[in-house]
Amino acid sequence: MSTRDSTYAKPFLTVPEQLRRLRERGMDCGTSEACAYAVLELHGYYRLSGYWHLYRDRPAPPAAQFDVDGREIRLDSFVPGTSLVHVDALYEFDHELRVRLGDMFSVIETALRFRIGHRVGSVDAFAHRDPEALGAMRELESPRIVRAWNAVLGRTTPTRHVPTSAYDDWLEEYDRHEKRARGDFVAHFREKYGPHLPIWVATEVMSFGVLSNFYNLLCQADQEILAARFQVSTADGHGDRGALANWLNSLRHVRNICAHYGRLWNRTFDVLIQAPGQTQKDATSPLYPLVDEGVKNKLYGVLLIMRHLLLGIAPGRADMVDLVDLVDARSATIGFDMGQLGFPVDWRTNPIWDRSFVLNNSPMLAANLLDRTDSHTAVETRAVLTGAEMNEAVQVQTPEQAEREKSRARHKLLKTYLRYRVVIEIELGARKHYPAFQFRDGKIIDALAEINRTLTLACGESHPAWIAAALLDWWQTPHPALPRAADGSEQSPLDLLYVVSEQEFEASVREADAMSSFVVPEPL
Numbered sequence: 001m002s003t004r005d006s007t008y009a010k011p012f013l014t015v016p017e018q019l020r021r022l023r024e025r026g027m028d029c030g031t032s033e034a035c036a037y038a039v040l041e042l043h044g045y046y047r048l049s050g051y052w053h054l055y056r057d058r059p060a061p062p063a064a065q066f067d068v069d070g071r072e073i074r075l076d077s078f079v080p081g082t083s084l085v086h087v088d089a090l091y092e093f094d095h096e097l098r099v100r101l102g103d104m105f106s107v108i109e110t111a112l113r114f115r116i117g118h119r120v121g122s123v124d125a126f127a128h129r130d131p132e133a134l135g136a137m138r139e140l141e142s143p144r145i146v147r148a149w150n151a152v153l154g155r156t157t158p159t160r161h162v163p164t165s166a167y168d169d170w171l172e173e174y175d176r177h178e179k180r181a182r183g184d185f186v187a188h189f190r191e192k193y194g195p196h197l198p199i200w201v202a203t204e205v206m207s208f209g210v211l212s213n214f215y216n217l218l219c220q221a222d223q224e225i226l227a228a229r230f231q232v233s234t235a236d237g238h239g240d241r242g243a244l245a246n247w248l249n250s251l252r253h254v255r256n257i258c259a260h261y262g263r264l265w266n267r268t269f270d271v272l273i274q275a276p277g278q279t280q281k282d283a284t285s286p287l288y289p290l291v292d293e294g295v296k297n298k299l300y301g302v303l304l305i306m307r308h309l310l311l312g313i314a315p316g317r318a319d320m321v322d323l324v325d326l327v328d329a330r331s332a333t334i335g336f337d338m339g340q341l342g343f344p345v346d347w348r349t350n351p352i353w354d355r356s357f358v359l360n361n362s363p364m365l366a367a368n369l370l371d372r373t374d375s376h377t378a379v380e381t382r383a384v385l386t387g388a389e390m391n392e393a394v395q396v397q398t399p400e401q402a403e404r405e406k407s408r409a410r411h412k413l414l415k416t417y418l419r420y421r422v423v424i425e426i427e428l429g430a431r432k433h434y435p436a437f438q439f440r441d442g443k444i445i446d447a448l449a450e451i452n453r454t455l456t457l458a459c460g461e462s463h464p465a466w467i468a469a470a471l472l473d474w475w476q477t478p479h480p481a482l483p484r485a486a487d488g489s490e491q492s493p494l495d496l497l498y499v500v501s502e503q504e505f506e507a508s509v510r511e512a513d514a515m516s517s518f519v520v521p522e523p524l
Contacts (some may be wrong), residue, residue, distance in 0.1 A: 018045045027052070028083040037460025039088045043240055050263045051090045054340070055082040087435040089334045094265040100259045100323050104306055105255050109208055111313040112248070117203035118371055119222050128174070135219035136167035170213050174206060181205035190246065212248035223378075229367035230312045231359055235277035235422060237430030247305050254302050264299055266340040272492050273301040286352035289344055294327070298342020307352055311359045318355045360464040365426035367463075369472055375433040381414060387442030388413040389436040409470055421456040422449035426468045435472070437494060442485070447502040450510070452494075455518050466521035473517045481512035 025027055029036045037063065040048070056074040059065060120127045120134075127133040139161055151438055163171075170491030178197060186205065189197055203211060215223065218240065232247070234240040250271045255266065275290035282288065288310060295301045307320040325348075330340045339345070351357050376384065377502050388409035390402075419425040423444060426433045438444055438452075452471060459467045478490035483500075485491050493514060497505050509515065 013045070014027050015040050016482040021353055022084065026078040026080065026082065027087075028081070028085075030084060031058045036084055039084055042153065043088070043091055047263075048087055048091060051094070051265065052078070052082065052087045054266055055079045060083065080354060083126050086335065090265055092334065093330045093334055094263055095261075096326070097264050098261065099324075100319070100326070101254075101264070101306075102258050103311065104319050104323070105251065105258065106305060107314060107317070107319075108251065108309050109211075109255075111309075113206075113211060114200075115226060116211065116218075117200040119226060120404050121199045122371060122374075125200075126196065128199050129171070129200055129215075129293055131163035131167045132161075134167070134217050136164045136217045137161045137170065138164045152164050155169075164217075166213075170210070174202070174210050174214070177205050177207060177210055178202065187228040208248075209252050212245070212252050216247055224429060224431070225367060227360075228363055229333075230309055232276045232308075233278040233429060235281055235458060237278065239429040240276040240278070243274045243276040246271075247309070250302060250305070262340075265336075267299065267300075269297050269302070272296045273305060286350055286357075289347075289350070292344070294339075295342045295344065300342035300344070300347065304352070308359075309433055311352075311357070312364055315358055315361075324353055332399075362463060363428055365465045365469055366426050367466055369426050370428065370433055372472060372476065373435045373437065376433070378414065378432045380409040381434045381439070382407070384439050385410040385413050385442060417444055417449070419448075420453060424452060424468050424471050425447070427464065437475075437497075445497070449504050451515065453504065454515065458518065458520055460520075461523050470519055470521045474515075477517070479514045480515060482514055484506055 015037055018040055019029055053074060055078055057077045059073055059075060062208065065073060100313070124130060124133050131137055134453065152420045180194075180436075181197075189201055197205065203214075206214065209451045215226070218226075223241035223244070224239035227233070227241045227244040230243045231243065232240045250269070250273050251388065253271045254264070255270060256262075257267075271288055273296040275287060275296070279285045279287040280291055287304060289295045289304060290301055295304075303320060303324060310317055310320055312463055327338065327341065327343070330336075365392075388406070390405045394405055414423075418425065422463070423438055424435050428433070438448055455471055455474060456467060459470065462470075475494040476492050480496070481488055482491050482496055485495065487505075493505075493509060496508060500508070
């Protein structure tokens, strides 16, 4: 005999007894016993109770309206006019809502799997198994623990840094997913390369929860780049990594509800959606409703962030607009208040629900460019410019003064490159990046600088993001007239720049008339 650790003592009820109880409490169950039985048997009394809860009577004042835990008190009796037909219609609507949302979750989830894996994969194919590459390390303080840790690792060069507990927990969970993973592509990798999967395959076997937790382990720069790509921005314009992490957690929560056939209608979600920093100070932002406490934990808030993400993933799709139109139509035919799902009274005035609404595509383009080439921030680039010459007129007397003057010289040199338009600059999320291939021996490569300037001037008043894209396209695209590689394959100008002297490079570009292949972007 099992031991029950529960005070639950309600009796089991047959379907006829369930129906009798509903009628005793005031629900209109219709005249057909067979139809009423069919509804209860198809969906279940307990599951349907979530849909009729709102239609249970409230205590009449001055009786208490809330219990000691702050929960709204509902009586067993139903509000007059409550019917099983209406409850069944709400359930069927909710089912349709879950199915439609599931299709859109798949689009968002697939894109996020690629974007996160692609971003991390540019560092190392197995970066997810290298906490140092992710930056998921912490420093040990106790000398005894440091010695024990290095003994376990068998390191001859001691280290005080170990993976964070968050990374250890994540890896343990991910390993379970990797071991359970099946499929032709997984079998192929295991058979050919070994048990562990590279990141672009690993993201395909992660659950959405494991994927969203992996995002939290990425270095700050990568998190910000991914957030900026989707135009989730802080108050100062950088990628709001905290808000995007929160959105992923919210989507994980709602996706799990859909996967387990849970109720979305009139539900208050456990995860509160966070309004990005930039949104919080801009009342004209389409995402501004997220600052409202009545939106951030309701379905409308989820639909709002999904619409925003889809605009950055598949701009031509209007599935989410179709879905809110469905909610609007069903609210009229079934008879429920859209406010129960968190829809503000003026939600139709929000431009994001216009089918023609689009996001600025330059952040998406800039993020794509950063995925294509190793780039440094402005601070990192200035640190590379060791060839910057200090002002000879300044009398340097201390090491501190010398360091300040070096910093000024590097800052001035980068500004000079920008003024003369000789350097490719990629701006994303209020942060500027510079492809690393442009610099050698502490300064910009002279031959590259001349080409960049000529091609940039040919672009006229085109958008800076499009100019950067056009320049990067030219540098990375193989050109048939340039000298071929040792294996006979065509080389891009960048390939050639890596293997020959600057003089040879300039001569080859001139002889091949390679700059004539440059495609000038459209003007603003």
